Amino acid sequence: MLGTGLLHGLKVTARNLVGSFHDPARMVTTQYPEERTRLPENYRNFPFLLGDDPADPLGTLRCVACQICEKECPPQCIYIVMERDEKGKAQKRPKVFDIDLSVCMSCQICVEVCPFDAIKMDQEFEIATADRFTGLLRHKEDLARSNAYYHQLHPTEAAAVDAALAEQKARQAAAKAAKAPAPAAAPLATPAVPPTPLPPAAPAP
Amino acid sequence: MTAMEAIEQLHARLSARFPDAAPTVVLNPGPAAQHSLLVPATQARAIAEFLRDDPELQLDTCSNVTGIDWPEREVTETVRRTVTEPPAADAPPGTAPAAKVVEEKVRRVVPGHLEVVYHLYSVARGHGPVILRLRTGDRGEKVALPSLTPVWRACEFQEREVFDLFGVVFTGHPDLRRLLMWDEFRNHPMRKDYVEPDDYEWEPTPHDRILAQARRHYPVPPTGSGEPAPR
């Protein structure tokens, strides 16, 4: 009979309509913003900087301003200036660490290449702002978060990072203990003074 | 059969068939070992038709058409020459002239050209790729190449794209106009010497190339202030 295909289709539609009142598989709408879906642990949005002390994450940032993330970032949204003291010597801290979130594409490459576990991915996505130009520019102060926050967001990842850092510290401590000076009985050898270099020969007239 | 043997065989067949316009083998140095054949432009259409219709090869589809820009570059090469010096005036007669090996650095300019690379596969036989390369005379006036669209329809849009972005003119193409850029656009964007128009958009954290562009538009604050520049 012409029309059986249509009737079969309508049966499926009816099944879905009735099912959407009692069957969770067919009730798929989340009533946002009253209801929120739980984000998975691995979900990533924009980066944040890790600080070790929960009371003062900004002062204890792990970042040493090596600028690796700045170079590897595909859209170049990170801007870093290293802190230097009065004599111009580099302090291993960033003076400026800006991320332009309107450029950032959340690709997570900065997290992958950071050798110091100093930058990780946050999960904030409700960051709408009315200021078009600088509203999404995040400075060091806005980006600093503590390790406790990191544990809250990504527990498994944070536990693995902490374990790796602890192991690294243990290995460094062991290496230091192995290189400790020998007991005081052996006299310290005086280092030889290198000969003063002779001034260059005067050029021939 | 290794890639090397396959390309040698193909080269031999084509040289036998087209003796006056034989292709040259271009070796691919990397691990991929995808060697290609440089085909002279005059016989490219005939060679393409042979590759498509030959019962053994049956390369019935062209998978990819790429344009590559090779700008002019200066190459410094060390050239060894043997120089024979005539014997000195006061040497006894009959002495052989002395031969010296002289090394000198020669600078030459390798002229630029545009290249079009075709990757050919066979659906009927399941083999491939056979890679053809066509080179233009230079990057200015002599940029015409024969179009392979009459042989493989797959080249139609891709050759239009190469024309659009590189400037290679394909003679015999049924509808050669720009594909991705709009019709009134001038210049060819994928060339290495293409200069973008200055459509600078303000960014709060410019660095490298964007910083250079930004400097032309407003005085950028000295580094370290961390403050956005005035708009």
Added chain:
Amino acid sequence: MNPAAPPSRAGASVRAVQDPFHGDLLEVSMGPHHPSTHGVFRMIATLDGERIVRLKPVFGYLHRNHEKLGESTSYLASMPYTDRLDYLNSMTNNWAYALAVEKLAGQAVPERAEHVRILLAELTRLLNHTCLAGFLLQDTGCSGTPLMYAFREREAILDLFEALSGSRMMCNFQRFGGCRVDPSPAWMEAVSALVGRYDRFLDEYEELITGNEILLARTQGVGVLPAALAINAGITGPMLRASGVNHDLRRVDGYGLYPRFPFRIPLGDHGDTYDRYMVRMLEMRESLGILRAVLRDLPGGPIIDPKAKLRGFRPKPGEAYGRIEGPKGEIGFYLVSDGGPNPYRYRVRPPSLINLTVLEDLCLGHTVADAVIILGSIDIVLGEVDR
């Protein structure tokens, strides 16, 4: 004048053309703002009454100079940009690019990574074909029902991708020498559960729409693509197989570990729109078979080659063309390296653009409504067409 402004011709959408034999012809510009063109795509159709006599596609509205960016970005940094090419199938785009770079550099990939790649590629195939089924039927005028059912199932797969890679669509997952994240056993359980449910969804979907008389009348015999033209025009993917040509790169090239997993290749008889739709529905069932086999045989081991370099990756000079059977067709990357950190030439072979070569041939003689359905069955994504 801003050089990026579109041409002034865009405003003139309907114009009468005098043809001495037919009388007046009507030129209609379908797009670029059009709900059924699958993106910003424009077709200039010349109509004789209701029939199309000429159809010229216009591209470039989503051109983002991806290939030129590739020349100034390192190999690793181009990976997130490949997500955005065919933005529905980011996992397969990533794999095609990783394959091309691995060929270029001679990089090996561990077995577990190859299995995971196949798993993700088949999940992506399910994603893509479900999306196509939904949108094609939406284009025929089904007012959202099949579309919403399809997207409800897609959400499950997208949630899986989010749990694994951190992002639903822009996964940035493959690396040169393996994958970025090692899937956990809990994630594998979730995939098994999805694969168990998916057959029932497909059955319900087919019951909903495949026997529908209106669909059959609108899609059978519409947009017939002969096999010889398809091969010559470089058509690949389900569109080629719907014309009866047995050419699937998973079989022909045998890349990855596909030769270990048997699957059938559905072929169409007529090459019309209905065949293109049905080939995709059948391919989804074959994908489920591959997924079940991979889940059974997944080995342990590293997820990325331990010798793979993340930073400072400089392949030796040379070139390579690597291709895979993406859900839309053959997606390939052609890379020319000059030994530096960035490629010298970075080229994407876009299946959607090349499948559009025959758009005019398919649409001639049909009505505008059929042109919309034919375009839907070609399955294009403008991110890939324009790059």
